[in-house]
Amino acid sequence: MINIINLSKTYQKENNTVEALKNINMKINKGSIHGIIGFSGAGKSSLIRCINRLEEPTNGEIWIDGINLMELNRDQLRKMRKRIGMIFQSFNLLSSKTVFDNIAFPLRLSKVPESTVKEKVHSLLELVGLKDKEKAYPSMLSGGQKQRVGIARALANDPDVLLCDEATSALDPKTTKQILHLLKDINNSLGITIVVVTHEMEVIKEICDYVTILEDGEIIEEGSTTRIFSDPRNETTMHFVGSNHELPKEFKKGKVLYLSFIGDSAGKPIISKLIKEFDIEVNILSGNIEYIGGKPIGKLTVEVDTDCSKIPEVISYLENNNVKVEVIK
Amino acid sequence: MSELISLLMPSLFETLYMVLVSMIFTILLGLPLGITLVVTDKNHILPNSVLNIVLSYIINITRSLPFIILMLAIIPFTRLVVGTTIGTTAAIVPLVVAATPFFARIVETSLKEVDYGVIEASIAMGASPFQIIAKVLLPEAMPSLVLGITITLISILGYSAMAGVVGGGGLGDLAVRYGYHRFQTDVMVATVVVLIIIVQITQSIGNKLSKILSKK
Numbered sequence: 001m002i003n004i005i006n007l008s009k010t011y012q013k014e015n016n017t018v019e020a021l022k023n024i025n026m027k028i029n030k031g032s033i034h035g036i037i038g039f040s041g042a043g044k045s046s047l048i049r050c051i052n053r054l055e056e057p058t059n060g061e062i063w064i065d066g067i068n069l070m071e072l073n074r075d076q077l078r079k080m081r082k083r084i085g086m087i088f089q090s091f092n093l094l095s096s097k098t099v100f101d102n103i104a105f106p107l108r109l110s111k112v113p114e115s116t117v118k119e120k121v122h123s124l125l126e127l128v129g130l131k132d133k134e135k136a137y138p139s140m141l142s143g144g145q146k147q148r149v150g151i152a153r154a155l156a157n158d159p160d161v162l163l164c165d166e167a168t169s170a171l172d173p174k175t176t177k178q179i180l181h182l183l184k185d186i187n188n189s190l191g192i193t194i195v196v197v198t199h200e201m202e203v204i205k206e207i208c209d210y211v212t213i214l215e216d217g218e219i220i221e222e223g224s225t226t227r228i229f230s231d232p233r234n235e236t237t238m239h240f241v242g243s244n245h246e247l248p249k250e251f252k253k254g255k256v257l258y259l260s261f262i263g264d265s266a267g268k269p270i271i272s273k274l275i276k277e278f279d280i281e282v283n284i285l286s287g288n289i290e291y292i293g294g295k296p297i298g299k300l301t302v303e304v305d306t307d308c309s310k311i312p313e314v315i316s317y318l319e320n321n322n323v324k325v326e327v328i329k
Numbered sequence: 330m331s332e333l334i335s336l337l338m339p340s341l342f343e344t345l346y347m348v349l350v351s352m353i354f355t356i357l358l359g360l361p362l363g364i365t366l367v368v369t370d371k372n373h374i375l376p377n378s379v380l381n382i383v384l385s386y387i388i389n390i391t392r393s394l395p396f397i398i399l400m401l402a403i404i405p406f407t408r409l410v411v412g413t414t415i416g417t418t419a420a421i422v423p424l425v426v427a428a429t430p431f432f433a434r435i436v437e438t439s440l441k442e443v444d445y446g447v448i449e450a451s452i453a454m455g456a457s458p459f460q461i462i463a464k465v466l467l468p469e470a471m472p473s474l475v476l477g478i479t480i481t482l483i484s485i486l487g488y489s490a491m492a493g494v495v496g497g498g499g500l501g502d503l504a505v506r507y508g509y510h511r512f513q514t515d516v517m518v519a520t521v522v523v524l525i526i527i528v529q530i531t532q533s534i535g536n537k538l539s540k541i542l543s544k545k
């Protein structure tokens with residue numbers, strides 16, 4: 001669907017240059033929700049804004065549905081952009097226009113007949129749950145409602161792709177969830193490919209199928225959300241998934257293991273078998289279950305009180321039972 | 330009293346004629362100028378630094394000239410445009426020349442207040458530069474533009490009194506002729522009162538209109 005090849009972006013300001021993106025290669029599958037996460041300044045916004053050339057790439061190719069955006073002229077690019085919806089952290093609604101007129105705006109740009117505009121806007125208002133707000137002005141809406149208008153407006157041209165740059169970062173946690181669910185519903189019902197930029201792992205966990213982790217303009221890890229959460233490999237990724245478990249010193253007497261139970265291993269009494277089979281003491285330090293993309297992942301931090309010789313056996317026993325093991329100490 | 334009124338009325342109409350016609354031409358010229366100043370900025374939708382810098386210089390130079398000097402300096406130009414250099418219509422030319430760069434800067438300020446995020450959103454929706462100007466920049470800046478027009482209108486009124494003295498007619502001319510040269514203080518006072526009333530009315534209409542238009 002979206003194929004980014006050797007993309008780089010360098011900002012030139014007076015005499016200092018910032019390499020915001022360095023040779024990025026990534027594929028975004030049709031119909032998926034793809035997250036891009038990273039710290040502030042990692043280049044997330046630059047990356048998503050290069051997808052519709054809101055930011056002009058310094059180098060590289062952006063392919064969407066077999067079209068290389070870099071080869072389009074101005075007119076062709078404008079046409080192409082109508083197939084790419086975008087929503088923003090600060091909503092960017094027209095303050096002088098009502099909710100109806102805001103949503104109608106992209107349609108009127110394309111000179112769609114007024115009767116069609118009316119029909120389309122009403123169905124979009126229904127979709128985002130703002131039927132009673134059509135005559136309101138943006139200043140009269142809450143943040144969540146504004147973003148719903150933003151989403152409706154972005155969907156007006158029936159785009160194939162929806163780009164979201166920190167679309168929920170200005171919203172409270174509850175509203176964030178509602179907006180994320182709306183995006184998920186839209187993805188399910190309309191089959192639109194959604195690209196989500198965020199600095200919050202919660203957002204990724206809630207709706208993304210795939211995730212790309214950016215750091216200093218480079219991709220440091222990518223994979224399915226389930227994989228990234230259960231088996232993060234890069235240190236920054238671990239930071240984001242919250243598995244750079246810093247335990248208080250007093251806990252670290254024996255061997256501390258960090259276990260991730262994926263899929264059916266979450267349902268088996270693996271720990272109690274472990275204790276019986278190896279005749280060791282297992283002290284549970286912390287544990288929780290997270291749902292990532294609807295699938296449960298159990299996480300357990302345990303302290304094993306045994307001599308070192310048994311540890312490799314313990315680990316291979318666990319791994320044979322589909323438990324990912326990380327030795328912390 | 331009725332004598333005073335019959336003295337004031339023609340001058341009042343001259344002033345209104347001068348100011349309103351000047352305002353119309355000022356908008357027709359200053360608005361596109363102001364828009365050009367904004368959109369040709371290097372971080373805007375039609376970057377063109379040469380045009381931007383040249384325009385900016387011309388505007389600054391015109392604005393540096395005191396109105397009275399400007400008025401005299403452009404006498405040949407005035408004759409070229411309206412065929413004469415005296416009378417109310419002739420006064421309109423220097424008024425427009427002086428007010429246009431002033432208004433262009435006011436338009437520039439108003440349009441720069443429009444959140445660039447909204448413009449980016451329109452670009453992302455596939456809007457053309459012309460559509461962005463007509464459907465985003467101008468409507469979004471309208472409340473501020475109305476206030477700008479109000480300020481310009483009042484400035485033109487001020488200039489028009491000066492233009493009057495050199496043969497333009499109007500209230501300023503009346504005040505000087507009767508109040509200053511003939512020591513008829515009542516005419517002077519009456520003129521000033523009328524000017525104050527015009528300014529008050531203009532400002533309050535402008536404020537109201539701007540408020541109605543503002544949906545923020």
Ligand SMILES: Nc1ncnc2c1ncn2[C@@H]1O[C@H](COP(=O)(O)OP(=O)(O)OP(=O)(O)O)[C@@H](O)[C@H]1O
Binds near residue numbers: 011012018044046047
């Ligand atoms: N218009 C610009 N001019 C100059 N430098 C820029 C510009 N935009 C971004 N940068 C720089 O490029 C780098 C990447 O910025 P970018 O906005 O893509 O990061 P981000 O990951 O979106 O960060 P945040 O989470 O803070 O939004 C930063 O170092 C930033 O300072």
Ligand SMILES: [Mg+2]
Binds near residue numbers: 044045046166
């Ligand atoms: Mg950003």
